Amino acid sequence: MKVFKKKILPILLTLFTVSFLTILSLLYARGYRISLDNPKDGNSIEPKIVVKKTGILAVRSIPNSAKIYIDGKLVDITDATLSSLAPGKYQIRIQKEGFEVWEREVEVYEDLVTDITALLVLKGGGLNPLTNNGVTDFELSKNGELLAYLSKGEEKPGLWAIQLSNSPINIFQTNKKALALDSPGFTYSSAASIQWSPDDQEILVKMNDAAYLLVDLSKPPTQVPQSFSNPTQIFEKWATLQYKNKKAIVDAIEIPETLKVLAMSDKSMWSPDGKKFWFFDDNTSTDYTYIQVYNFKEPLPVGEKVINETLKYRKDVVLPNIYWYSDSEHLILADTSSIKIINIDGFNMFELFSGNVIDSKAYPAPAGDRIIISSKFKSDAPQNLYTISIR
Template structure:
């Protein structure tokens, strides 16, 4: 047997082995020195808003977003995403063989920007059920009464070209300054209750002769409650697991995420002590319909969804936090003066709105202020 023939055979063997190794690597296999064998690997994809953030895997700078990190041995990894000027994000994730772990990261500003949205004093703001309108009372100024802000293209109408918030009821023979406001389930009407009198206001016009529905208030409330129950039941039917559906349907408090893929709920009714507006409420959980997973949510005075359906806004004593729907990465967004446990988010999740005032001669009255989230 000639040397040339042997060399050819060895060359073919080397090429074959190299090709096999390349194929195994391409399929996500790697050699695990701890186990002394070839094992399958997994992948982590990381996207962030904003992008171009540094990604650390187990403390090692690995890449920048948006990125795909492949050939990872199946195990738990600590992933940290950092960008200057933003609150760091960190989570322990499990990588499984042959699967992709998709991480969608939202980074919030480390230093909040707060700015006024109104200037004539504001009371009792209430967000509509569809999240697209805000009704509030202007108690003083040139046009006191009830006003509505409508959101257009994910912006309040006042920020759209030529748009302004509009008045739907003016103080006069009826003084709305102490009115309790409530939206109808379809977000088209506002109920203003003043003492024993109850007025139904249309949200798109100035109600010069508001309709007093006090004689039919009980029926109106029942109709609205029935409509809300029907909507909630239709959503509950989307839960395939019967046991989980029963658990959700028996919950005392249920708040669906805007995209209706998750629900924030609490099993028990509020106690007498918890009905105090300053009380801290616990026992809230999130059920993810897509993964059928359940998560505990931190205690707070109020827990409401951010419109992106991936985060929950927590209002506590003197501060506002945002936490991911799985209860991780709680970040304090704002700490300072704000009133009435009131905080709601723009429809595009770009900012929060609070009621606040400042101890100066020109800013002592409560007004709406925006807090940037991007």
């Protein structure tokens, strides 16, 4: 009997140990962690061993290799996945030399992965010329691929465009083309403004004498454009086309019926990825105008909200022009003296440029590394296009 006990006890002990370790491994794999829970009520002296569920924080930055701080403590470098975090709120700071500090409170949930992507912005981003021959007006196409502008100083004056891509752009670029050249009857380069059609097939040129010229981009630069004194019919046609474009987006994703009116409104602007729109809400009983972003990503990432109150302004304040940034996660704010960028959740607003911003226009390059503006630095100098470096 004693011999039997001596043989069986080690086996049982081994089985118990293996089973215990297996259970611990399974609990660990499912996000549970063992910790000491120190009593706070004063009724118990000994700390208790407790098993708690944890969450995961996946942290990414653009550019990467930035330091990650949680509640003031350096924990890793982006891009990183931080596991074994107790559910709760944490103060996250992401820092990289030469860039603005990204910081906000983030909540971690048990059994879930919370994703963070921090857009890091250069401190004092450089300003580089994109044109040097003078520009009178410019506008980005709806698909973000062509930047049209009016110029008297190009090799042939007229309406020109720069083809944008994910490649760097600079003053020595060769990817520009003439859309409509000046002729004795049509001096585009002296026009007041330009406007793209919703389908990017036409550009309406407003002349200084209140006449309008409609440029058909399927025709050569030497074309004879349609001329109008009253563009009402064109704007009505474009409004119908714009409505169809928005309806196609709305029909392609799940949107509550109560929000479809806002989504189709003239006061809404859809993001490049077709998953969000910002809405200009001034029909409130308060003294404020609200800029709200509605997020319809499916599935909605952990921690993100459908309705985001991104900005609010007093109604007696002149609002900036608002543009989508190329990642569909940020808005660009442009007024006559500055360019700013802000996350759609209302956090991490950074000033990209302070100076003369003509017509309060600012368009992102497709790669997201630059913002394009028009400016001039002397009163007697012509205005030109410039790029603001973000990273």
